[in-house]
Amino acid sequence: MSRFFSSKYKNLTPYTPGEQPKDTQYIKLNTNESPYPPSEKAIKYASEASEKLNLYPDPTCSALHEAFAKTVGVETDMVLATNGSDEILNFAFMAFCNENCGAVFPDITYGFYSVFAQLNNIPYEEIPLKDDFTIDVNDYIGKNKTIFIANPNAPTGIPLSLSQIEEILKGNPDNIVVIDEAYIDFGNDSAVSLIPKYDNLLVTQTFSKSRSMAGARLGFGIASKEIINDLNTVKYSTNPYNINKMTIAAGIGILEDNDYTLNNCEEIIKTREYTADALSSLGFTLTPSTANFLFAKHNKISGKEIYSELKENGILVRHFDKEKIKEYNRITIGTKEQMETLVSTLKSILEDR
Amino acid sequence: MSRFFSSKYKNLTPYTPGEQPKDTQYIKLNTNESPYPPSEKAIKYASEASEKLNLYPDPTCSALHEAFAKTVGVETDMVLATNGSDEILNFAFMAFCNENCGAVFPDITYGFYSVFAQLNNIPYEEIPLKDDFTIDVNDYIGKNKTIFIANPNAPTGIPLSLSQIEEILKGNPDNIVVIDEAYIDFGNDSAVSLIPKYDNLLVTQTFSKSRSMAGARLGFGIASKEIINDLNTVKYSTNPYNINKMTIAAGIGILEDNDYTLNNCEEIIKTREYTADALSSLGFTLTPSTANFLFAKHNKISGKEIYSELKENGILVRHFDKEKIKEYNRITIGTKEQMETLVSTLKSILEDR
Numbered sequence: 001m002s003r004f005f006s007s008k009y010k011n012l013t014p015y016t017p018g019e020q021p022k023d024t025q026y027i028k029l030n031t032n033e034s035p036y037p038p039s040e041k042a043i044k045y046a047s048e049a050s051e052k053l054n055l056y057p058d059p060t061c062s063a064l065h066e067a068f069a070k071t072v073g074v075e076t077d078m079v080l081a082t083n084g085s086d087e088i089l090n091f092a093f094m095a096f097c098n099e100n101c102g103a104v105f106p107d108i109t110y111g112f113y114s115v116f117a118q119l120n121n122i123p124y125e126e127i128p129l130k131d132d133f134t135i136d137v138n139d140y141i142g143k144n145k146t147i148f149i150a151n152p153n154a155p156t157g158i159p160l161s162l163s164q165i166e167e168i169l170k171g172n173p174d175n176i177v178v179i180d181e182a183y184i185d186f187g188n189d190s191a192v193s194l195i196p197k198y199d200n201l202l203v204t205q206t207f208s209k210s211r212s213m214a215g216a217r218l219g220f221g222i223a224s225k226e227i228i229n230d231l232n233t234v235k236y237s238t239n240p241y242n243i244n245k246m247t248i249a250a251g252i253g254i255l256e257d258n259d260y261t262l263n264n265c266e267e268i269i270k271t272r273e274y275t276a277d278a279l280s281s282l283g284f285t286l287t288p289s290t291a292n293f294l295f296a297k298h299n300k301i302s303g304k305e306i307y308s309e310l311k312e313n314g315i316l317v318r319h320f321d322k323e324k325i326k327e328y329n330r331i332t333i334g335t336k337e338q339m340e341t342l343v344s345t346l347k348s349i350l351e352d353r
Numbered sequence: 354m355s356r357f358f359s360s361k362y363k364n365l366t367p368y369t370p371g372e373q374p375k376d377t378q379y380i381k382l383n384t385n386e387s388p389y390p391p392s393e394k395a396i397k398y399a400s401e402a403s404e405k406l407n408l409y410p411d412p413t414c415s416a417l418h419e420a421f422a423k424t425v426g427v428e429t430d431m432v433l434a435t436n437g438s439d440e441i442l443n444f445a446f447m448a449f450c451n452e453n454c455g456a457v458f459p460d461i462t463y464g465f466y467s468v469f470a471q472l473n474n475i476p477y478e479e480i481p482l483k484d485d486f487t488i489d490v491n492d493y494i495g496k497n498k499t500i501f502i503a504n505p506n507a508p509t510g511i512p513l514s515l516s517q518i519e520e521i522l523k524g525n526p527d528n529i530v531v532i533d534e535a536y537i538d539f540g541n542d543s544a545v546s547l548i549p550k551y552d553n554l555l556v557t558q559t560f561s562k563s564r565s566m567a568g569a570r571l572g573f574g575i576a577s578k579e580i581i582n583d584l585n586t587v588k589y590s591t592n593p594y595n596i597n598k599m600t601i602a603a604g605i606g607i608l609e610d611n612d613y614t615l616n617n618c619e620e621i622i623k624t625r626e627y628t629a630d631a632l633s634s635l636g637f638t639l640t641p642s643t644a645n646f647l648f649a650k651h652n653k654i655s656g657k658e659i660y661s662e663l664k665e666n667g668i669l670v671r672h673f674d675k676e677k678i679k680e681y682n683r684i685t686i687g688t689k690e691q692m693e694t695l696v697s698t699l700k701s702i703l704e705d706r
Binding site for chain 1: 354356365369384411443448471567583588594603
């Protein structure tokens, strides 16, 4: 730390992203990427855009906003593209929380929420999940705080139903409820359909998972025009050209190939079911995940050991040290072939015991 | 504004980026882009990267950091890549200013500094330029505030010498001095050479101007390891994957083609001298700009009128409404051909008077 660093950040603990090994020798099941490449149009449009990089991107992202709004079925001025969904989440903490209006989220969820709260000097409350890792909706009624819910939740993969989300929205009519839908496309209904009914709803989505674009950094906020307008004020005061030209182009390309995304999601759901069954047969306990990952523990080997032995065998999964979940590993759903390798590797690891 | 918007931002006036017309019918001399496309390697590497967008980028940007550090002649852990130089500037306001340590910068400079200060709730002082639009170094001694100086300054293009910058660094040994070198490559010496001598110096650069990559969004901070470490704390608490895979690749490509950048800069300097002479002959008054733009006024026609008449004739330049500079226009240096068209168009406009 330099002697110049602002005292307000001296206790800030940054987020730790999953390992990104520079070589490609691992089967990488640790950061919930898609095993499928971006669509042909996404690649083509991005490549074409790279030839014109001397010119600034369109700061209004109008063509991309239009394509995305059409895909999710809202008006163009009800969406805002950001540099990954981390950026829209940070904008939400900036715009809709402050010292007097804190944040609230589950104790087990996306680890970045607490970092954003600390970064922005926002008091926050972490509500324990129930013992079965589900969210008790009653814990989120009348909070007088801004609510952040990942749906399905991470790293458990367990979803809330839309009627449960409605209960939270109704129970906090004067506060923003952020529904972080990073993993919505793997078997759940989006809360976007609730936006016309609830002016306190902000939905966030990402192109990093179902849309095969983690490397491009593209996220979205979807909400009423007024909320998007506030988020635009933050964007234009932070980084007006927040999305580069190639990502804008790739985003338009992948949206034009929407069937490709839908097919990939179906494939991942099938592979998830295969993997869940196989891991259960090996004695793993799993949460009922509806995301592109599983969350699994074994009663014979610790979570940390499974992580380490898999890594030794060339497979990366994500382990979290947090006490309540330290016996689990989060395992991304890759291709069928990758998951077969995972299953046979786990089988050998267990046989050696 | 929604009823949920945080009161702290209710008076925030966002930055207004230059017009980015969606059609390409204009000769675009309004946002200081390079008239030259990115280098072949930049395009090739970016296109290749677009095929692997399903995987996250390297959050440490290690290959890009290494290439950039080598180019500017510092150690790899003395640089940090950001999503355009706006992001590194915002990080600097976040990390090195607070309620007790305000910011100071000239009254006429990059318009985003005051927005960043407001966004981060930082008190700021704007020091008037001298009548000839130069900075008086004596105004920046013993400020007890974080100092932001664009060198050369925008929109005047007038530089400080390295010895003047040293005076400011020596005069504020306990405060960070940020030297924003967005336009350094068009005829001035970088303050990077001063970093080993001054632990309070943070230099920022951008690939948007000399390196033909405005569309890719790539900026850098260059400073002591300790300062870069602080900025990394902010980055990993804000957006760990702040640079996408294609921009990382394009950045490495353009750095490998460094001669291409140097040749383009030489060409732009020559074209600037041609244009400055031609405009002087037409009766314009110019600041002694050493950037990739000129700053010019005419005693017969108002700045606003010149802007409007040029726009009617298919040429976009940048006009600022600020009282002290409202008679001027900032004119980006394009290709020789584009500038010949500008000169002949201005000639016709003046003849019609």
